[in-house]
Amino acid sequence: MKIYDISMKIxxxxxxxxxxxxxxxxxxxxxxxxxxxxxxSRIDIDLHTGTHxxxxxxxxxxGATVDxxxxxxxxxxxxxxxxxxxxxxxxxxxxxxxxxxxxxxxxFKTQNSMSDSFDxxxxxxxxxxxxxxxxxxxxxxxxxxxxxxxxxxxxxKPIK
Amino acid sequence: MKIYDISMKIxxxxxxxxxxxxxxxxxxxxxxxxxxxxxxSRIDIDLHTGTHxxxxxxxxxxGATVDxxxxxxxxxxxxxxxxxxxxxxxxxxxxxxxxxxxxxxxxFKTQNSMSDSFDxxxxxxxxxxxxxxxxxxxxxxxxxxxxxxxxxxxxxKPIK
Numbered sequence: 001m002k003i004y005d006i007s008m009k010i011x012x013x014x015x016x017x018x019x020x021x022x023x024x025x026x027x028x029x030x031x032x033x034x035x036x037x038x039x040x041s042r043i044d045i046d047l048h049t050g051t052h053x054x055x056x057x058x059x060x061x062x063g064a065t066v067d068x069x070x071x072x073x074x075x076x077x078x079x080x081x082x083x084x085x086x087x088x089x090x091x092x093x094x095x096x097x098x099x100x101x102x103x104x105x106x107x108f109k110t111q112n113s114m115s116d117s118f119d120x121x122x123x124x125x126x127x128x129x130x131x132x133x134x135x136x137x138x139x140x141x142x143x144x145x146x147x148x149x150x151x152x153x154x155x156x157k158p159i160k
Numbered sequence: 161m162k163i164y165d166i167s168m169k170i171x172x173x174x175x176x177x178x179x180x181x182x183x184x185x186x187x188x189x190x191x192x193x194x195x196x197x198x199x200x201s202r203i204d205i206d207l208h209t210g211t212h213x214x215x216x217x218x219x220x221x222x223g224a225t226v227d228x229x230x231x232x233x234x235x236x237x238x239x240x241x242x243x244x245x246x247x248x249x250x251x252x253x254x255x256x257x258x259x260x261x262x263x264x265x266x267x268f269k270t271q272n273s274m275s276d277s278f279d280x281x282x283x284x285x286x287x288x289x290x291x292x293x294x295x296x297x298x299x300x301x302x303x304x305x306x307x308x309x310x311x312x313x314x315x316x317k318p319i320k
Contacts, residue, residue, distance in 0.1 A: 001235065003231045003232055022190065030206060033221050038208075038219060039221075039223075040207065040208055042204065043205060045202065045203060046200060048198075057199050058200065059197075059198055061199075071163045072163055
């Protein structure tokens with residue numbers, strides 16, 4: 001089986017949401033061979049930095065926590081959809097002509113992938129598009145930015 | 161596909177190597193709905209706490225780092241071997257009558273799984289057994305403890 005590793009590299013200068021310093025990971029060597037028989041590192045990281053999944057609790061008060069997400073949803077067939085032509089946001093109209101497979105995880109490739117720095121105007125998923133995906137009974141959706149919505153007008157809070 | 165989640169649960173009171181306080185993870189809420197529109201947590205964790213893979217650098221000076229390990233080795237067919245009858249350590253003799261499949265990842269189930277607290281006398285993999293596994297051309301080996309060797313006499317340093 002060919003594996004495509006699409007996870008972000010984790011390092012101290014990686015892209016973080018809105019370039020906020022408190023989202024940046026800290027990585028340090030806890031022990032090396034000068035003081036120990038083993039080399040060991042430690043990491044202090046925001047759980048929304050790098051490739052991650054949002055639990056309902058991230059946006060919904062009293063929402064479900066990440067440990068309740070069924071792993072069968074995360075180890076899944078997936079479709080990668082090329083939306084690199086899309087500007088500003090992914091709209092329902094951008095999806096309607098696509099064959100979206102029920103029970104597949106959908107990953108969107110957008111212009112977000114063209115940059116290694118955080119763009120506050122990143123491509124996001126518009127509410128009607130999110131509703132459309134839900135109706136299509138996909139397993140889940142992923143995007144190549146550190147959020148799937150931003151502070152856009154009518155911020156959907158949340159995509160359920 | 162049925163998925164078996166055998167990873168350790170990560171929490172502040174989880175089992176850590178030799179019960180060392182500096183191996184314990186810290187988990188805290190960075191923002192919640194009282195100060196933010198999103199709920200976010202952060203973790204500070206030793207990279208050898210919980211389910212993990214050892215890179216060569218863990219035991220070998222100037223050894224390879226974890227990012228050089230081929231993912232194809234980690235997403236793999238695997239064999240789970242029941243060695244719950246074994247005392248003290250896994251010896252070559254415990255393996256010789258088993259059919260170990262070339263290019264499979266081998267996971268040992270031992271008495272280590274019977275306890276949620278750290279036992280300094282955990283079942284480890286003895287050097288001749290490790291050599292035997294290498295000759296069998298397995299992809300990798302896993303055990304149900306926080307180390308695959310301990311401070312046993314003739315500590316193998318390292319299993320390569």
